[in-house]
Amino acid sequence: MNLRQGAFEAILICVVALAPAGISWILKGPMVEDHGASLDAGEVSVEEALSWRESVQWIDARPKERFAEDRAPGAIWLTPAAWDEQIFEVLNAVRPAQPMVVYCESLSCGTSREVADRLRIDLGGVVEVYVLHGGWHAWKRRQP
């Protein structure tokens, strides 16, 4: 009897303890990286961007030291803090019909969206600009 009662209480305590986490999960969604199930406006999945092969101009919006460590092929570094120094390298690299895909570190960073918004203004619609869904983490996961 005592054993059953103890088990029941343990389960009850677990339920009470997990309730806030459950509510948080329902309200905020899972904390794990999204694997591209839902794209926001202006985003492209890593699978689609990689299918464009060399006809993508990658824009790396991560901190400069992270860019120096590793980056997508041909990527140009561009961040809001150093915009005026870097933007003309991007403008010089523009090729019509070659979309630009901006990435920052992960799904949770907002820099790529900020960079993409400013690029669309500065480029005046000459090329399409996308945000890479999942960022650098997603790109790395798709590498052999």
Added chain:
Amino acid sequence: MTNSNSISGRILCFAVMAAAVSSSVEAELVWSSKEARLEALAGELKPLQATYAFKNEGDDLVTIIAVKPSCGCTTTELEKLTYEPGESGEIRVDFEVGDRVGNQVKEVVIRTDSSRSPVTTLTLRVDIAKPIELTPKLLLWDVGEPREPKQITLTTAVGHRIEIPEIVLASDVARIHVEEIRDEAPLSVGQGTDVVSSEGRPPHELASAEKTASGGEVDVRLKPQRFVFTVSPPKDGKDHRLLVRVKLRPEGSQAESKVLKDERFLVRLLADDVAAENSGGG
């Protein structure tokens, strides 16, 4: 029955304890505000500063064990790490504006050794206005595209009247016509100014011309300005890259020291094709 009463009592006890814990989550380091709002102009060199005051309202010492900003653009300064019960302190957050524009939201996570309030997130919101905006920054003529004129617009924010003393081009292959637009109609005086080469061009006095023409009816100083640059490209079918520097200075200022940061844009023309280039010589 006895068992169920006992369980109900324990659940009630657990709920009361949980409520007590949750109500005292911030009972130790209590912050006067966890959010600060600042305004800035793009390109400001001096860091912006925000301070967040707090007080140890618990009964024990509290030690701040980590301060982690979400962005390399913010640095923090804290006088000391350990605070006695009842003692107040503040953390200063410096924000580097750099070339950032628009609404910026940055966070600083504070970790303490308090079991009741171990983590606090401070938020800094900065609205960075750009007093002078030149858009777009690229004029591109694609292969085979008719080489008709295209336009770029420079606008100023209210209270930032400017003049354009000079436009510097790397070569004279393109022709640039500048015109200040007021109330969606072209300026009623002059014909604007053409620039065809980089050196020795007379200064532009468009803003002064508008001031003369205003006739005192409207205080133009209260209005934003809009300049339109019309770029007529060369029609030789060749590849060109042309960086254009627009020099600026505050309206009414003649001193060289008052020259503002240049605005720049790029003119690019892609060669029609090799055959077209060769046929020019034949």
